[in-house]
Every structure is written in C-alpha cells, then in structure tokens.
Amino acid sequence: MKRRALYPGTFDPITNGHIDVLEQGLNIFDEILIVVAQNSQKSPIFTAGERVEMIREATVSYPNVSVSCIDNRLLIQYAKEQHATAILRGLRQVADFEYEFQIALMNRHLTPEITTVFLMPHEKYTYLTSSIIREVARLGGEVADFVPYSVLRHLAKKLSTNHTQPH
Ligand code: ADP
Numbered sequence: 001m002k003r004r005a006l007y008p009g010t011f012d013p014i015t016n017g018h019i020d021v022l023e024q025g026l027n028i029f030d031e032i033l034i035v036v037a038q039n040s041q042k043s044p045i046f047t048a049g050e051r052v053e054m055i056r057e058a059t060v061s062y063p064n065v066s067v068s069c070i071d072n073r074l075l076i077q078y079a080k081e082q083h084a085t086a087i088l089r090g091l092r093q094v095a096d097f098e099y100e101f102q103i104a105l106m107n108r109h110l111t112p113e114i115t116t117v118f119l120m121p122h123e124k125y126t127y128l129t130s131s132i133i134r135e136v137a138r139l140g141g142e143v144a145d146f147v148p149y150s151v152l153r154h155l156a157k158k159l160s161t162n163h164t165q166p167h
Contacts, residue, residue, distance in 0.1 A: 002031055004033065005025055005029040005033070005084055006034075006082060006086070007021070007022060008035040008087065009037065010039045010044055011036055011054075011130065012046055012131075012134070013147060014151060015129075015130055015146055015147050015151070017090065017121045019058065019148065021088065021089075021090035022062070022088075030064060031066070032064065033068060033084065034055055035069070036055065036070070037069075037075070051069075052069050076110050076111045079111070080114065085113075086116070086117050087115070088116075092120075092121060092127070093126060093127075100116075100118065104116035125146075133147055143155070
C-alpha cells in the first residue's frame with residue numbers, strides 16, 4: 001500500500017521553507033497531499049483558490065504531490081477519507097512546538113491510526129514565515145530568495161491591485 005501523508009497549512013503564501021519540508025517528506029512518503037486551510041482566523045491575503053494555484057505551479061515538477069483545499073472541516077476526518085497514514089508538519093523553532101504539540105495530541109486522540117510527523121527545514125529557512133514575506137513584499141522588499149516564482153508573480157499582482165483600491 002502506498003504511504004500517503006497530508007501536509008496541511010494556511011500557505012499564505014507557500015514559501016521555500018514549506019517546499020523544503022515537502023521535499024524531506026517525499027523521502028519518507030510515496031504521496032503527499034497538500035491541504036490548504038481556508039483559515040478565516042488568520043485572515044489570509046490570498047484567497048484559497050489563489051493559494052492552491054500558487055502551490056500547484058510551485059510543485060508541478062513533483063509527480064507525487066497534489067493539492068486540495070478544505071473549508072471548515074475537521075482535518076483528521078478528511079485525512080481518514082483520503083486514506084492518509086500521516087499528517088506532515090514543519091517545526092522551525094521552539095516557538096512552534098507548543099501549538100503543534102496540542103494539535104498533534106488532539107488529532108492522535110481523535111484518530112490514533114494517523115501519525116503526525118514533524119520535519120525540520122534547512123536552517124536557512126528557520127526564521128522564514130509567510131507573514132514576514134507578506135510584510136517585506138508589501139513594503140517593496142525583495143523576497144525572491146525565499147518563495148517560488150509562482151508566488152512572486154501573485155504577490156506582485158496582489159500588491160498592485162491593492163494599491164489601486166481607494167483608501
Ligand atoms: P498554519 O497556519 O497551519 O501554521 P502555515 O502555512 O503557516 O500554516 O504552515 C504550515 C506548516 O508549515 C506548519 O507546520 C508550519 O510549522 C510549517 N512551516 C511554516 N513555515 C515554515 C518554514 N519556513 N520552514 C518549515 N516549515 C514551515
């Protein structure tokens with residue numbers, strides 16, 4: 001049986017840190033399904049559709065990676081339906097730990113047969129977050145070293161349309 005993992009997140013937008021974790025995950029799993037959470041709590045700047053599109057473009061060269069989107073659904077339930085054996089998450093620093101631990105333990109309680117796996121990104125991505133990318137890009141800084149090309153295009157488009165909106 002193929003080993004399938006779900007890699008959930010907000011991905012607002014996907015960064016090279018996310019991609020690094022994805023690549024590490026592909027060393028372990030046969031298939032990875034990236035799941036974009038709509039996540040109204042975080043008020044993402046990109047729509048779920050835009051986030052899915054950026055991820056699709058950024059992962060087009062990985063045949064074993066697919067992308068989907070969930071809205072207001074229990075992730076672990078979705079993971080079960082998708083026949084996943086694992087949930088993949090990235091751990092950057094200690095700061096990530098407590099939150100990740102809470103979710104992983106709750107998911108384990110709800111569905112013990114699905115295991116949460118934490119992988120570290122390369123150290124150059126340790127301090128990389130989607131929010132810092134959004135902020136630097138908004139202020140006109142260069143983020144090309146940190147995000148896939150598809151994201152650069154979408155960021156430029158998003159920022160130019162925001163600028164043309166009346167204040
Ligand atoms: P969430 O809102 O679920 O935290 P994110 O899109 O911020 O969604 O992150 C999705 C997953 O990717 C999380 O496990 C997060 O810790 C991880 N992640 C975020 N940024 C990086 C990075 N720079 N390197 C490695 N993992 C990361």
